[in-house]
Amino acid sequence: MAAVTIQCCAPIAREPLSETDAAELAVLLKAVADPVRLRLLSMIGSHAGGEACVCDLTDAFDLTAPTISHHLKVLRTAGLIDGDRRGTWVYYRIIPEVVNKLGAAFAPLTEPAPNLELTPV
Amino acid sequence: MAAVTIQCCAPIAREPLSETDAAELAVLLKAVADPVRLRLLSMIGSHAGGEACVCDLTDAFDLTAPTISHHLKVLRTAGLIDGDRRGTWVYYRIIPEVVNKLGAAFAPLTEPAPNLELTPV
DNA sequence: TCACTGATTAGAGATATGTCAAATCAGCAT
DNA sequence: ATGCTGATTTGACATATCTCTAATCAGTGA
Numbered sequence: 001m002a003a004v005t006i007q008c009c010a011p012i013a014r015e016p017l018s019e020t021d022a023a024e025l026a027v028l029l030k031a032v033a034d035p036v037r038l039r040l041l042s043m044i045g046s047h048a049g050g051e052a053c054v055c056d057l058t059d060a061f062d063l064t065a066p067t068i069s070h071h072l073k074v075l076r077t078a079g080l081i082d083g084d085r086r087g088t089w090v091y092y093r094i095i096p097e098v099v100n101k102l103g104a105a106f107a108p109l110t111e112p113a114p115n116l117e118l119t120p121v
Numbered sequence: 122m123a124a125v126t127i128q129c130c131a132p133i134a135r136e137p138l139s140e141t142d143a144a145e146l147a148v149l150l151k152a153v154a155d156p157v158r159l160r161l162l163s164m165i166g167s168h169a170g171g172e173a174c175v176c177d178l179t180d181a182f183d184l185t186a187p188t189i190s191h192h193l194k195v196l197r198t199a200g201l202i203d204g205d206r207r208g209t210w211v212y213y214r215i216i217p218e219v220v221n222k223l224g225a226a227f228a229p230l231t232e233p234a235p236n237l238e239l240t241p242v
Numbered sequence: 243t244c245a246c247t248g249a250t251t252a253g254a255g256a257t258a259t260g261t262c263a264a265a266t267c268a269g270c271a272t
Numbered sequence: 273a274t275g276c277t278g279a280t281t282t283g284a285c286a287t288a289t290c291t292c293t294a295a296t297c298a299g300t301g302a
Binding site for chain 1: 131133134135136137138140143144146147150151153154155156157159160162163164165166167215217220221223224225227228229
């Protein structure tokens with residue numbers, strides 16, 4: 001490991017973000033920068049089968065159906081999830097390539113993060 | 122926790138985020154979900170020496186000094202950066218541990234990962 | 243066709259956010 | 273002290289966001 005001065009952590013912190021890259025990333029981040037939408041995304045992504053029914057999601061919150069619908073639309077518009085109707089119900093699933101963009105921007109690609117550890121299982 | 126069905130990508134998508142975790146993460150994400158603040162964070166992190174003078178930052182934008190100051194405050198309040206005055210100038214630097222939390226949430230621990238697991242310590 | 247359930251859209255109201263001009267604070271140097 | 277430059281705070285304004293109710297759309301089944 002030659003003595004390259006490693007700044008710190010994320011790609012974002014290794015080279016100045018271009019104006020357009022910043023604008024693009026911000027769209028994704030805005031979509032995700034809300035507790036309800038974070039939980040929705042998380043629930044959809046971790047749901048068995050890789051998709052979740054809106055009916056399941058709505059029940060998990062103290063919010064009205066239209067509000068959940070609104071948040072799902074924000075996530076969908078940002079390209080983070082996609083959904084389709086099957087009969088009476090609508091199912092949503094994550095679009096991994098887009099979610100990964102977030103990870104790529106902030107991924108600590110260097111020495112193990114101070115409070116995280118990669119362990120064999 | 123052995124051989125759990127790996128859904129797709131980020132930790133966020135592997136298990137439903139708790140309400141408090143979501144709220145906490147959202148604070149960080151809100152701070153970062155703005156093109157100007159993304160670029161500020163990026164410029165600070167990638168600046169030689171690991172820190173950047175406000176004077177340098179201000180010049181890079183078509184915004185007034187108070188506006189830049191406001192954005193820096195948002196980042197600082199979220200705990201992503203810290204700054205101190207040295208004489209006439211104020212210098213900001215990234216707090217890697219906090220920035221890494223973003224990476225940890227969305228890190229695509231995919232391909233080389235079938236038998237690796239991200240565990241908090 | 244009509245009623246019923248699940249989901250989205252439309253519209254409204256309260257709150258939050260991004261920006262600026264003006265005022266203020268902090269150091270430095272006449 | 274006085275003034276000068278760099279940075280922050282304050283106050284205001286326009287816009288965006290989050291939530292709700294009411295209305296509408298989509299499918300199913302009597």
